[in-house]
Amino acid sequence: MPLWKINTRDNPDIYATAGAVEGLAKTKIPETGVSPEEAYNLVRDELYLDGNARQNLATFCTTWVEDEVHKLMADCIDKNMIDKDEYPQTAAIEARCVHMIASLWHSPEAEETIGCSTTGSSEAAMLGGLALKWAWRDRRKKEGKPCDKPNIVCGPVQVCWHKFARYFDVELRQIPLSEGSLHIQPDQLKDYVDENTIGVVPTLGVTFTGVYEPVKDICDELDKLQIKTGLDVPVHVDAASGGFVAPFLQPELLWDFRLDRIKSINASGHKFGLTPLGVGWIVWRDSSELPKDLVFNVDYLGGNMPTFALNFSRPGGQIVIQYYNFMRLGWIGYREIQSACAENAQYLASKLADLPEIEILYNGKGALPCVCYRLKKPKAAHYTLYDLSERVRMSGWQIASYPLPADMEDTIVQRIMVRHGVSHDAVDQLFLDIRKSLKYLSKNNIKWSDAGPSFSHG
Numbered sequence: 001m002p003l004w005k006i007n008t009r010d011n012p013d014i015y016a017t018a019g020a021v022e023g024l025a026k027t028k029i030p031e032t033g034v035s036p037e038e039a040y041n042l043v044r045d046e047l048y049l050d051g052n053a054r055q056n057l058a059t060f061c062t063t064w065v066e067d068e069v070h071k072l073m074a075d076c077i078d079k080n081m082i083d084k085d086e087y088p089q090t091a092a093i094e095a096r097c098v099h100m101i102a103s104l105w106h107s108p109e110a111e112e113t114i115g116c117s118t119t120g121s122s123e124a125a126m127l128g129g130l131a132l133k134w135a136w137r138d139r140r141k142k143e144g145k146p147c148d149k150p151n152i153v154c155g156p157v158q159v160c161w162h163k164f165a166r167y168f169d170v171e172l173r174q175i176p177l178s179e180g181s182l183h184i185q186p187d188q189l190k191d192y193v194d195e196n197t198i199g200v201v202p203t204l205g206v207t208f209t210g211v212y213e214p215v216k217d218i219c220d221e222l223d224k225l226q227i228k229t230g231l232d233v234p235v236h237v238d239a240a241s242g243g244f245v246a247p248f249l250q251p252e253l254l255w256d257f258r259l260d261r262i263k264s265i266n267a268s269g270h271k272f273g274l275t276p277l278g279v280g281w282i283v284w285r286d287s288s289e290l291p292k293d294l295v296f297n298v299d300y301l302g303g304n305m306p307t308f309a310l311n312f313s314r315p316g317g318q319i320v321i322q323y324y325n326f327m328r329l330g331w332i333g334y335r336e337i338q339s340a341c342a343e344n345a346q347y348l349a350s351k352l353a354d355l356p357e358i359e360i361l362y363n364g365k366g367a368l369p370c371v372c373y374r375l376k377k378p379k380a381a382h383y384t385l386y387d388l389s390e391r392v393r394m395s396g397w398q399i400a401s402y403p404l405p406a407d408m409e410d411t412i413v414q415r416i417m418v419r420h421g422v423s424h425d426a427v428d429q430l431f432l433d434i435r436k437s438l439k440y441l442s443k444n445n446i447k448w449s450d451a452g453p454s455f456s457h458g
């Protein structure tokens, strides 16, 4: 007879209960429930198989927060940010964040402009793309021209732009990469932009490599194109990561609303915005740039609040924490954290650069705090970077390895993100594991291993 059946105490040991002896239900909701402690322990135990988020250096997203953040998140667990009338202060805090971010990105009307929180940069990209599509269609209709073949021009974009293009029926014109050119080269634009281009989307912090696309040069090139052809092509910047890095680490860099051609910008609060998972932001340069018929008005404190979103119900905590972070850290606090990340990333790059097997593609200087590299002689090595990722996983590290986008698909790279909470000593430990793994791999011929790409798009 199983132990739990002869255990007649009121509080049986959790590991002597039915759930622990027979296993938890997998396909049907069980008839009866169990105590919260039993459910908590047994469900939590399943999670041991997940990777350790702090050692996940494939992700751009927040994996370390202060205790106060846990508390404030718990305080907000029952609040729905969409209910502006019921939770007017959460709504007010969201609006404050929008205007602070607009000001951080130099909107000429930071205190009045329009913007909103989203579930992340992906939803923000859908909204930015939709606004571009609507504005383009309005212009074309006024000119009496057809508007059935919209296209959007970009460099090596994150998967959300592929989704936007497919879901909303827009042709994605992705400018291919080439050896020595890991982002849009402005003089390539003329071959991709035409009267059906709803916008150009440069990325500030390319997912694949961490570099910034040359946003100012792209805008200058589009200015030249306008003089030549009359085409006035707007720009949306995908600053998912860079939007909360560049203002602090590269404040002189011109990539934001200081450039007139830039109509909207998105960023992920849950990446270098330092909030827990579940918040992104989009801001328009001024409220006239957001087509009116995309906006829904909701009642709010007896008044009216414009909203633009794909999603409805969503927790308010992440928005409140974004505001907490702005208050808690200030501009200087953000700068200190991002500088520490950049310093540790550059330190890691300098160590990796000394390894004979590795060629650094981006060394953490000038853009995101991360390192991107490839094997110096991938054809001669009898292992791949996929094998290296698999090997360091034995010590818990997760490092993304993947092919670059077209036309560099033959190049496999590895990218290590250095975020808030990744210390100098953690970087040292990781480096020693990489070095040890490379030694192991070069001694053991595993050319035909099954290891494949491990890519975190975010």
Ligand SMILES: *Cc1c(COP(=O)(O)O)cnc(C)c1O
Binding pocket: 060, 119, 120, 121, 122, 123, 125, 158, 160, 203, 205, 206, 207, 238, 239, 240, 241, 268, 279, 280, 457, 458
């Ligand atoms: C992460 C990322 C996204 C997607 O952002 P989420 O916040 O994960 O939805 C979009 N674009 C870029 C450049 C990214 O790095």
